Amino acid sequence: MDDIHQQLVQMVDKMPAFPGSVNKVLQMTSAIDCAPKDLVQVIEHDPVMMAKILKLVNSAYFGLSREITSIKHGVVFVGLNTIKNLAISIATMGMLPKTGPAGLDMNEFLLHSLGTASIAKLLGKRLGVTPDKATDYFVGGLLHDIGKVVFAQFMPQEMERALKRVESEGVSLSIAETIEIGADHAQLGGMLAEKWQLPHALVTCIKEHHSPELNNDSNKVLDCVIAANIIVKQVEFGSAGNLIEDRLPDRVSARFGMELYELQNSIRDLDEELEKANAFIRI
Amino acid sequence: MLKFTFRGVRGSIASPGPKTVKYGGNTTCIEVRTDNELIILDAGTGIFPLSQTLFPEFPLTCHVFITHTHWDHIQGLPFFIPMFVAGNRVKIYGGQDPITGNGVQEVLSRQLEYAFFPIREAELSAELEYISLSENQVVNIGDAQVTNVLMNHPAINYGYKVTCGDKSLFFTGDHEWAYNIYDPDDDDYQLFEDHIAQKRKSIIDIVRGVDVLIVDTAYTDDEYPAKKGWGHGSFSSSIAMAREAGVKHCFFTHHEPTRSDEKLEKVFQDALDEHPNQSGDPEFYLAQEEFSFEL
Numbered sequence A: 001m002d003d004i005h006q007q008l009v010q011m012v013d014k015m016p017a018f019p020g021s022v023n024k025v026l027q028m029t030s031a032i033d034c035a036p037k038d039l040v041q042v043i044e045h046d047p048v049m050m051a052k053i054l055k056l057v058n059s060a061y062f063g064l065s066r067e068i069t070s071i072k073h074g075v076v077f078v079g080l081n082t083i084k085n086l087a088i089s090i091a092t093m094g095m096l097p098k099t100g101p102a103g104l105d106m107n108e109f110l111l112h113s114l115g116t117a118s119i120a121k122l123l124g125k126r127l128g129v130t131p132d133k134a135t136d137y138f139v140g141g142l143l144h145d146i147g148k149v150v151f152a153q154f155m156p157q158e159m160e161r162a163l164k165r166v167e168s169e170g171v172s173l174s175i176a177e178t179i180e181i182g183a184d185h186a187q188l189g190g191m192l193a194e195k196w197q198l199p200h201a202l203v204t205c206i207k208e209h210h211s212p213e214l215n216n217d218s219n220k221v222l223d224c225v226i227a228a229n230i231i232v233k234q235v236e237f238g239s240a241g242n243l244i245e246d247r248l249p250d251r252v253s254a255r256f257g258m259e260l261y262e263l264q265n266s267i268r269d270l271d272e273e274l275e276k277a278n279a280f281i282r283i
Numbered sequence B: 001m002l003k004f005t006f007r008g009v010r011g012s013i014a015s016p017g018p019k020t021v022k023y024g025g026n027t028t029c030i031e032v033r034t035d036n037e038l039i040i041l042d043a044g045t046g047i048f049p050l051s052q053t054l055f056p057e058f059p060l061t062c063h064v065f066i067t068h069t070h071w072d073h074i075q076g077l078p079f080f081i082p083m084f085v086a087g088n089r090v091k092i093y094g095g096q097d098p099i100t101g102n103g104v105q106e107v108l109s110r111q112l113e114y115a116f117f118p119i120r121e122a123e124l125s126a127e128l129e130y131i132s133l134s135e136n137q138v139v140n141i142g143d144a145q146v147t148n149v150l151m152n153h154p155a156i157n158y159g160y161k162v163t164c165g166d167k168s169l170f171f172t173g174d175h176e177w178a179y180n181i182y183d184p185d186d187d188d189y190q191l192f193e194d195h196i197a198q199k200r201k202s203i204i205d206i207v208r209g210v211d212v213l214i215v216d217t218a219y220t221d222d223e224y225p226a227k228k229g230w231g232h233g234s235f236s237s238s239i240a241m242a243r244e245a246g247v248k249h250c251f252f253t254h255h256e257p258t259r260s261d262e263k264l265e266k267v268f269q270d271a272l273d274e275h276p277n278q279s280g281d282p283e284f285y286l287a288q289e290e291f292s293f294e295l
């Protein structure tokens, strides 16, 4: 895993973002009166842009004395123009293919990530977190599967075999990835997130979203992302190549005091939120 | 001892001529002296007249802190004479460009490329050193300390605090307080307000209680709305900052290049009239070229 890690860390710096947001960023920023909040919204809907910008604002270039946990936070702490120029520099690297060489449909993947993000945020609010903290839930959901895009982009043959193995053998993607690549997307994503010095809670979400048993200290963000990831697959909103699960891990259902279906049915605004995410990426 | 002299107080572009004789036409440069050290804040065109005064001190060591690399803050650097004379040591400090990853050296040495300037960096005889700073890094210079905080401008801009014994001054470089990008009825409005308040506090905490605040005050309150987002302060924002931080003396700088001496004094007086003196207020002044102040 260490070798893979080293190679990937370098390649990921060159990884482009999703086509829709690349186009929007280039288009918006060519107008001098580009509304800052619209630009922020585009970045917040693209896992690659989000990860790369959080990486930079948390890096030694700024050496900021505090963790930057969201794009809005970044806009205030390092300045709108810097965030805008970072987005432009990412957009000019090109864009991810619509269907990656590994056969992962990037549009479906994006829907899965956005859906998880929106649901995690709803769940967070339901647990009573402040709007400030609710953003962490959204970001955790958006980035939880970042390791998959990296595998699909840089180890397409292995990833394709892993995706096929899920279909033919009914094993989870994590198991299939471990067989084909030697590590799963959660481990890879977690390592990248650590390397990028992303906020600690976010690293945990990425690293442990398939292994709640690893986490002893109670972590609300992680539990919400785990639940959201399962719910978004249940309602068949997007897809990121993994199996549909029909129950929540014990700790997670204990957190909400209910089982999967009850939780799923109890989320008001679920359809509305998912429709918003869907509409946004189709503009 | 902590003493400073303004060598350039103009924003954006040098503006010499009969209408700016009193306050001066050079762009930003502040000479700061302690008992034994020379610290220079920014290298606008004002660093050239400063360098004319330095010959008697050769060989000298000096520390040049760059707030940001917009032209009006670095334009004078290739004409900083101590760099051409062997035996001098010039240390140049500044932030890094996060987009390209370039440190202060790459940015500044571009100024000395063949197409822009006849003398190459390699031909400078003084000993040159570049230091890229991260936020809140403390630089010790003799008995003085220089720290920085990231301000808000369309470039990475550090405000610098110079402390010597129980005296201190803070220079903002170019700065506009962050404003909300959301409308009051947007969901994210309050969240963004909270971030702004947190950032404001982190700056004010550093400025709090300094003897002297030198602050970007490019615009009048009437001019500001049309220039919102350009990265500069106004009389109202500067007065509010000085009051909130409880400073003793506040100098307004980065004067608009088109503002004549007469107009400058008028807008200054108007601002003071609009903000009548409160108890605990600092003394307010217009920054003026060649003006010296010992703290």
Ligand SMILES: [Zn+2]
Binding pocket: B011, B012, B070, B072, B073, B174, B254
């Ligand atoms: Zn300026």
Ligand SMILES: [Zn+2]
Binding pocket: B068, B070, B153, B155, B174, B231
């Ligand atoms: Zn500037």
